[in-house]
Amino acid sequence: MPEIVFKGKEYVYNHHLTVPYRPLEPQATKGIGAADLNGNLVIHGDNLHALKSLLPRHAGQVDLIFIDPPYNTGNEGWCYSDGVNSPIMKEWLSTNPVDGEDMLRHDKWLCMMWPRLVLLRELLSETGSIWITLDDNEVHRARMMLDEIFGDENFVNCFVWRKVDSPNDNKVAVTPDHDFLLCYARDRSQVVFSPMVAPGILDAYSARDDRGRLYRDRLLKKNGKNSLRKDRPTMYFRLVDPDGGDVFPTHDNGEEARWAAGEKAVFAHIAAGTLIWKRRERQGRTVWEPYTREFAPDVPTRPYPTIWADVPTMRQAKAMLRDMFATGDVFDTPKPVELIERILELVDQKNTLVLDSFAGSGTTAHAVLKANAKDGGARRFILVEGEDYADTLTAERVRRAINGYAWEGTQRETLLEEKITLTQFKKAAEWLARVDAIKRVEGLGGEAEGTADLVEQAARKMRKRKRFDKIEARIDDGVLRVEGVRRISERAPGLGGSFTYCTLGEAVDLDKLLSGEKLPAFDALGAWLFYTATGGVLPPPPKKAPMWYLGEAKDSHVWLVYKPELHFLKSPEAALTLSLARQVQDWGKSHDAKRKRTPLRHLVFAPAKYLSNRQLQEHGVDYAPLPFALYREA
Numbered sequence: 001m002p003e004i005v006f007k008g009k010e011y012v013y014n015h016h017l018t019v020p021y022r023p024l025e026p027q028a029t030k031g032i033g034a035a036d037l038n039g040n041l042v043i044h045g046d047n048l049h050a051l052k053s054l055l056p057r058h059a060g061q062v063d064l065i066f067i068d069p070p071y072n073t074g075n076e077g078w079c080y081s082d083g084v085n086s087p088i089m090k091e092w093l094s095t096n097p098v099d100g101e102d103m104l105r106h107d108k109w110l111c112m113m114w115p116r117l118v119l120l121r122e123l124l125s126e127t128g129s130i131w132i133t134l135d136d137n138e139v140h141r142a143r144m145m146l147d148e149i150f151g152d153e154n155f156v157n158c159f160v161w162r163k164v165d166s167p168n169d170n171k172v173a174v175t176p177d178h179d180f181l182l183c184y185a186r187d188r189s190q191v192v193f194s195p196m197v198a199p200g201i202l203d204a205y206s207a208r209d210d211r212g213r214l215y216r217d218r219l220l221k222k223n224g225k226n227s228l229r230k231d232r233p234t235m236y237f238r239l240v241d242p243d244g245g246d247v248f249p250t251h252d253n254g255e256e257a258r259w260a261a262g263e264k265a266v267f268a269h270i271a272a273g274t275l276i277w278k279r280r281e282r283q284g285r286t287v288w289e290p291y292t293r294e295f296a297p298d299v300p301t302r303p304y305p306t307i308w309a310d311v312p313t314m315r316q317a318k319a320m321l322r323d324m325f326a327t328g329d330v331f332d333t334p335k336p337v338e339l340i341e342r343i344l345e346l347v348d349q350k351n352t353l354v355l356d357s358f359a360g361s362g363t364t365a366h367a368v369l370k371a372n373a374k375d376g377g378a379r380r381f382i383l384v385e386g387e388d389y390a391d392t393l394t395a396e397r398v399r400r401a402i403n404g405y406a407w408e409g410t411q412r413e414t415l416l417e418e419k420i421t422l423t424q425f426k427k428a429a430e431w432l433a434r435v436d437a438i439k440r441v442e443g444l445g446g447e448a449e450g451t452a453d454l455v456e457q458a459a460r461k462m463r464k465r466k467r468f469d470k471i472e473a474r475i476d477d478g479v480l481r482v483e484g485v486r487r488i489s490e491r492a493p494g495l496g497g498s499f500t501y502c503t504l505g506e507a508v509d510l511d512k513l514l515s516g517e518k519l520p521a522f523d524a525l526g527a528w529l530f531y532t533a534t535g536g537v538l539p540p541p542p543k544k545a546p547m548w549y550l551g552e553a554k555d556s557h558v559w560l561v562y563k564p565e566l567h568f569l570k571s572p573e574a575a576l577t578l579s580l581a582r583q584v585q586d587w588g589k590s591h592d593a594k595r596k597r598t599p600l601r602h603l604v605f606a607p608a609k610y611l612s613n614r615q616l617q618e619h620g621v622d623y624a625p626l627p628f629a630l631y632r633e634a
């Protein structure tokens with residue numbers, strides 16, 4: 001398979017491995033509900049670091065990733081700031097933000113995306129999928145990169161979303177009005193999507209049988225193109241009508257026709273009682289004609305198209321955000337909630353874990369909350385946003401969606417609509433008087449002029465006073481339109497839910513553990529060691545877990561003797577002793593006996609050990625010294 005070549009690729013290829021692990025630190029006052037790292041999360045921080053932080057709890061667990069990264073248009077002001085250990089790439093840090101003049105802007109974008117996509121893939125579950133919005137600036141390079149990271153066999157589709165509904169620049173011949181939405185599966189053979197629910201399909205089923213089932217009958221004889229016996233000789237065969245007569249497919253002009261299905265399918269209909277004979281008049285004769293009966297599907301569906309022109313546009317997405325924040329534009333490039341809702345419908349699971357590591361205004365969380373409110377689902381979201389507005393915009397939108405928000409908007413009511421023909425145009429003064437009268441009637445001023453009967457007509461029509469804040473009159477495409485405009489204040493109801501707001505803690509630097517600098521909390525270090533040693537996600541702790549117990553991996557119980565206190569770590573209390581090895585072994589035996597299985601081995605992380613290798617062996621214990629050695633279990 002051809003591979004994409006770009007400057008810096010050799011340095012970023014494995015960069016994800018050198019990114020330090022920084023534990024997630026919940027900020028109690030900024031979330032809603034009790035802090036829970038397994039629940040909904042909004043994380044403030046660079047997503048490269050945040051994705052690494054998510055690995056211990058979420059590796060292989062995420063069902064759906066939606067990302068809307070910088071498109072690299074040359075004027076977004078995005079920065080390449082990954083600090084990859086190479087002189088050429090360190091130099092790149094001085095040329096931020098990456099603008100349209102930058103000759104290396106495509107290389108930089110690929111270098112930024114590569115390690116993030118590698119980590120995102122590690123977070124995806126075996127049945128998961130990743131969806132990425134882009135435009136023509138990078139979509140072709142992104143596809144090559146994604147083919148390489150996810151495997152081209154896992155490419156699912158490239159959808160097109162119509163993002164604008166009116167031309168945005170009248171001076172040029174062509175302006176793009178769509179974005180792309182790339183979809184890759186973690187494993188194409190395991191991912192499952194649901195087709196689109198299409199109630200309109202039921203319109204084709206107009207009859208009901210005696211059991212109340214909707215059905216339609218279709219003539220078995222093929223008509224139109226390729227409908228002759230010679231076109232499909234195997235579809236020309238004899239059927240026996242209810243009077244015992246032979247019936248062959250024949251056109252009205254006497255030509256030998258063919259059935260619309262083969263012998264096997266037709267006899268399956270006969271066996272199922274869905275081959276229906278009807279008496280029909282044909283050229284003055286009454287004959288029997290066979291029909292196949294099709295029942296309406298319980299859930300009518302059709303495949304999703306790849307062009308999404310029915311999803312709201314960017315303009316509507318911005319309007320929604322303006323309503324939620326009751327101000328002007330708070331964010332330039334929000335995606336419509338409905339775009340992500342569409343993806344959630346396709347994935348069609350009520351407990352999907354959704355990750356968006358370029359969260360912006362938090363649309364993805366809003367879509368997840370909406371979907372749950374609609375169908376009582378238990379979907380969860382994880383958002384990551386690097387800018388300071390992670391709190392004031394991203395998380396704030398989530399708060400407003402959960403709790404509800406005051407909504408201010410404008411409502412318009414058409415008070416007069418009249419096509420202005422030449423004859424009407426001659427009565428311009430009368431029309432102006434009528435507009436003026438409407439204003440007067442609505443209690444919004446206006447000087448009535450013109451004929452009394454027009455003023456009177458308008459006055460009769462508008463009884464209530466001051467229903468509007470203003471009256472607007474304009475002529476559009478030759479139509480005079482007068483509208484009453486009123487500001488309204490309402491409260492959009494909350495969708496319910498909770499979330500935990502996190503920042504990224506200090507990097508866990510194992511080499512610095514015993515120097516006492518930056519000692520991580522037990523949970524943070526435990527989750528990371530567990531993931532590093534076993535490649536698996538730390539399960540929730542069992543009830544009544546003994547001291548130092550971390551959790552169960554595939555073939556062993558994992559323990560960590562650790563407190564974030566230097567004097568403890570250097571003390572004999574922190575050592576793996578014979579007595580601790582016995583306790584570990586005894587607990588394991590009884591725990592595993594209850595589960596009717598042979599006892600698992602034990603992997604114990606501790607700063608020191610006071611027992612021999614033979615004693616370790618006798619107790620079924622593997623020792624991993626802290627902080628110097630970490631290894632993966634074979």
Ligand SMILES: C[S@@+](CC[C@H](N)C(=O)[O-])C[C@H]1O[C@@H](n2cnc3c(N)ncnc32)[C@H](O)[C@@H]1O
Pocket residue numbers: 045046047048068069070078331333334335336357358359360361362363364384385386387
């Ligand atoms: C195009 S916007 C996403 C808009 C979002 N889909 C919405 O509907 O509002 C991209 C977002 O990614 C954020 N971003 C870019 N690079 C990032 C990084 N390295 N870490 C975290 N966030 C980043 C930007 O700050 C920006 O808010």
